[in-house]
Amino acid sequence: MKIKKRNFALVFYFILLMLPIYWMLNMSLRTNADILSTFSLYPKEITFANYMKIFTDPSWYSGYINSIIYVSINTVISLVTALPAAYAFSRYRFIGDSQMFFWLLTNRMAPAAVFLLPFFQLYSTFGLIDTHIAVALAHCLFNVPLAVWILEGFMSGIPKEIDETAYIDGYSFPGFFAMVFMPLIRSGVGVTAFFCFMFSWVELLLARTLTTTEAKPIAATMTRTVSATGLDWGLLAAAGILTIVPGALVIWFVRNHMAKGFAMGRV
């Protein structure tokens, strides 16, 4: 009985959670005139015109491609650099370790508005404006610290005896890291990859400042419709629905790592 009540509450929460997204889906399948004129719980005449426009107009679909490219680069850079660093923070004591650890997080604390100008200047100086790598690097500013923090938490949960045993068994550091350690923290890596992907995907200000046309992200393409005369709600909703898809795929792939956790009892 208790379990049933709990499930009921959870289902109720998920229904509330899905309502705004359902509303977006509903709008994306209707024409703009229909959306603005009548209140309707479901689309009476389903139209895919909004989606067709996005898939056929290069200024729309290239936004998705650009976003996916720089987000992927960013996630890879963040994970590759953060894994050894998080290991160092969780296992070693070295000069300035705690200061360094906290300093990393301070990079998420700067209000973007004024920092955008020097950011633009800095990346111009290096000739990186309007490239995918520029946005990927800029997003490292907040994703790498986050990745280090999350991974450090997971790694600290693993007893140090495991490392010691592996070294005695003759593993080198890279061998130990890849063969023994990574499988143990895979749920942490899954969670971290998802968060890096997500924060880079939804960030708009930096991505918009550092790009003009070649690497313009989808979120910036969408603001263009907002400023146009009279909002095309249907088109915007369709674009919004499509922004959810790549992230949903990512979480689908990492879900097992998150759900299973790691069975430490086996080791």
Add this chain to the structure above:
Amino acid sequence: MNKWEDNKAWFLVLPVFIIVAFSAIIPLMTVVNYSIQDIFGPGERVFVGVEWFREVLSDSRLHEALLKQFLFSGLVLLIEIPLGIIIALMMPKKGWSASLSLVLIALPLLIPWNVIGTIWIVFTRPDIGLLGATINGMGIPFDHTSSPMQAWITLMLMEVWHWTPLVALLAYAGLRAIPEAYFQAAKIDGASSWAVFKYIQLPKMRGVLTIALLLRFMDSFLIYAEPFVLTGGGPGNSTTFLSIYLVKIAVGQFDLGPAAAFSLIYFLIILLLSWLFYQVLQNVGKGEA
């Protein structure tokens, strides 16, 4: 855990340091430079000392925005952290329902922030929006564009809808990382589910909860895109939070110097509070473990 003492560990941290410092240090220095000068254009600037800091600190609209910001972030933390933990505890542990819940709960997080605001504009419109129409249908006149109270409620609803999943996901990952043996031992001892939560789950979640709390604090304190799109800081100034006010100065009036001074003060406030949170959470954990 006793850590090994070895300064060679710096080599493992170096890549992170380089990649973050590249984007972090030069812009920060530049903003500090801006903050003590009056800047008219490229190469045209006058040294003004601490004048902008004085001006910004005595700005009564900034004090107002700061108070609203504290209220907003405080409410966000008070609602989202407990709610996120409860949801994480309720979520199924395995099977297809676990996968489904994980995917569903992550969906709001994946929508670009400006789009979130736009969805909620429609969602809360009394004529064509589901929420707005429902509340109006219940006989309560609902219009967040004219009532400050309703604007706040709408913003909080949006914020909780958008970000509670982040807390829930982190807490869920933390819960899954607890070895099954702990629960078996607790079962043998006949511990109540409250005792299991208090003595096993909560202490074990300390790491992820620290991250969740700091993230939610920092991001809600810096919130910009969602309220800007949804309410534009209005009605009146009722939802003009710090970032919205900052952008008004920096972009609206193009006062780079005062805006830079403002940014630095803003940064210092977040820095101090995050540091305090961090220290408190670290020491709470030590006391319990």
Add this chain to the structure above:
Amino acid sequence: MNLEWMAWTLPTAIFFTTIVCILIAMTIWQVISPCIKRRGFIPLSTTRGDRLFIGLLSSAYIHLAWLGLTPFSIWIAFGFSLAWMVVVMRWG
């Protein structure tokens, strides 16, 4: 590489150079005589580096409070901050 856009001024250059020098000095000091965590009047056990951070952050707030609450010269606040830094480093 043109860095004119960074808008450097003499005071900020001195400020950042000082910070860098302090960090280098702290590192050298740590190598020569490693420090042990201890508890002073600050209700935390702190290392030298922690105390430096606390001192710098509170000095920033001393300056801000001085600017916000009094019309006097910033240099007086600077003097207070120096004294406060010494107190924190020695007894904190």
